[in-house]
Amino acid sequence: MVSEYQRLLDGPKLKSSVITRYIATRIPGLIPQKSELIFDQAFWNPFKPLTQVTLHQWNLFFAGFWCWTWDAFDYFSVSMNVSHLAKEFDVEASDITWGITLVLMLRSVGAFVFGALSDRYGRRYPLITVMAILACLQIGLGFVQTYKQFLGVRALFGIFMGGVFGPAYAIALEDAPDVAHGILSGIFQQGYAFGYLLVVVFQRAITDNASKSWRALFWFSAGPCVIWVCWIWSLNESNAFQLHHEHAKATHQGDATRAFVKQAQTALKRYWLAAIYMVLMMAGFNFASHGSQDLYPTLLTKQMDYGRDRSTVTNSVCNLGAIAGGVFIGHLSNYFGRRLMVIVCCIGGGAMVYPWAYVRSSAINAGAFFMQFFVQGAWGIVPIHLAELSPPEFRSFVGGLSYQLGNLASSASSTIEATIGERFPLYDDQGVKRQDVYDYAKVMAIFMGCVFGYLLLIMLIGPENRHADLSYQEQFEEFDRDLDDDEKEKADHIETV
Template sequence: MMANEPADPIAKGVIATAKQSWKDLFIWKQRVVVRNEYGEEHCEWQDPDPLQNPFKLMGQLSLKDWVFFFVGFAAWTADAFDFHALSIQTVKLADYYNTSKTNVSTAITLTLLLRSAGAAIFGLAGDKWGRKWPMVFNMIILGLLQIATIYSTKFEQFLAVRSLFGLFMGGVYGNAIAMALEHCPANARGLMSGILQQGYSFGYVIAACANLAVGGETDTWKTIFWAGAGISIGVGVLRVFFPESKQFLEAKAAGKKSASASEFWMDVQKMLKQEWKMCIYCIILMTWFNYFSHTSQDSYTTFMRVQKELSNSGASRASILMKTGACVGGTIIGYASQFVGRRRAIIFAAFMAGVLIPAWILPTEEGSLSATGFFMQFMVQGAWGVIPIHLNELSPPAFRSSFPGITYQLGNMVSSPSSQIVNAIAEKTLVTARGSGDQVEAYGPVMAVATAIIATGIVITTMFGPERRGRLFEHAVAGIHLDAEKVIVDGKQPDEEMGMGKEIEMKEPKREESRT
């Protein structure tokens, strides 16, 4: 193909989009929407961004950009620590409350169920009032709920507190990734997305290190929850001392603030009406991804302790190495997605995770389990490393705080029983331990079958889904209806809906890149 050769327009409709997306997977060049100075658009084929030195890409971020990124990363890490403080201590909590591990995993299900409601509440608040104060409130309440968990003397109280915890936990993701990534230069987003997503894995590593440090005694779970409370409240207080998102303030300054909430909700309704198909697609994709993550990790420590008969220390060390692989994989594959494309990177990582399943489940020694766990999570979280920027680029530009968070957490809600399902089936299915010869619960085979199905689902869903690599984020905020006397877009006055669903291009024409 010649450079700048005309391309067919972006397909409309589910079947047409699926066909175009499938064909585009096998075309190296990128389908780009180009807008000229008169506002006219056409599609053409352009070469993807070259693979650049990652240190040069990171050097493009200013000190202020790094501050925003760090705070978003810290919030996501604290969120992950708080969640995994429970999942890695299932055995301790089952002993403490004198109940089964399946019953303890009910708390994980309830947490994931209510995260979608929190994502909607705090995500829309972030789009309406900014990224700062919703996150401050969110993180402080999370810390207080960690403390409330410690003082839950009855199992029913424990479940109730974890339900409330899920509501507030759901608000973190959307605001964190919007704040962290919307300041990044377009060609650095893949790399920074991969690093950001690994805040989740980093939170797991810290929780596993804490579990290793406190030992295997039953009551030591409380110490880890105290640490989680301190981290969450600390991040909330830290956020107070940094300014509001630059992109949010600039978009506010470009127009005029709506007089009431009615215009904001009107824009929400417009967005849902126009983008409902994209919403459904992203929810399906996030359902697969959340099953992928929770099925392959939440019960893995339990698997090593119960089926592989490792000590608490051995299982914790293996968990730490496993999630170290996740941090490395997410960063590398997220970075590579800027060159090979978001969908190709996801498909490769999910396929390789499926290939690695036997090596992940069959070993019996700590060293082997650590090594195969490292490479398995390298691929699982490698695929996840693409997700923050992929969701941001698929989002309506004015709803970058709410759309990724809501679709992510709705996927979480659908996949919320994943840990409970794995525990319930494993506890009712016995296999012979290769070391002792005892009959033990079959966590390995259950996780293997489930992960194989999920990896296949991710590959197929991604093959036929859209991509918007390189999409512009600037100057779009929900509920802002621009003042035509103040703003000129490409030499012309903007129309009424610019603030709701379009990227507003200032001073000189820019291009919007899209891959379907």
């Protein structure tokens, strides 16, 4: 797989023969090599590879994990309170989901700024900055009085939440041993599902019981951010970043800024096609996630008339399925490949659309569990897959920005579902139109069927760079050669002139 990806980066040369050869390898490339299918103890016990993770690596991993988890907590605090917020500000549910869309649209700004800072100056300070500001914004959100104020604060949320993923996934994974990459990727990504699960629990414990309702939940969420800031402050940078930083200074006589600019030029020339693909890929993943999650609590409470306790149980089951799927599929991807496991998840998720959306008995919990098992199981490969496909010198920037541009493309998911759902009102047994109750199940089922089809296709045609070295060492010689080639081209040009 590595040689295939390196061929893609050579130019890339968009000749018909190269394109034809690449397309011909898409399906055969899904079949794992016999040398990779080692069914040892580590295969049957997904937690066995974790024994090779050192204390230093665990410290970095969980620092990134908790920042990512709290990013999810901040995001889903609004999703869980769409009805409360709509009533508070006297607007429609679709107006509140516009606040969700606004966050997703502005995340790319934060990913651009903090991703670049992370690759230039290290992972720690960008993470400290965004988590500290998010804590302040959570407190402020609890004091908003109008819908416009709500949108303004959520817009700022979008910028700073977008700066979390890039440095967080880089610091969590780049020092980890290769054998544990798959399962650590799954665990890290499911920090988002874990954050959703925590919101479900604290929604029931705080929002449903506190006199300040949803405001109390936002105030509470600011507290743990202070813990994550102190934790990251106490850490050293990852060994991988320190190695890269020292090499960059040595290559350019101590001028790290000049090295950073030169590497950016080289990376742009070599990785532009891979970067475009990653954005398209992440759009599919984000459509799957937001399309199956954001409006689901509203479907349960409004269309199915679930009470608070029953809705809490079903949403908790969803997230337990997500966590199980992310860990299990992430682990298997180390053996069977990132692309193949996502394709399997698309097929499995498609089979779960009906029981997830239409079953009215308690059996819906099984459909909800397995829907999120496959959706978030596919997501389990995302952190490590992005790390392997990204330029080694710009892992935080390219991986984080690709993720958030995909978020931008899918930002209207919940608004689309809510708006189209309003075209399908539901009626009671006497034929009277129910107030503010729509057939969200129909819209969400069709939406998710289309998303699974798109994601399957995009993974089928995409590249893979499994087992790439994330420590930078193997890339130094190749990158230095490219930089030397650039200097030689400049010299030849000057001589010609």
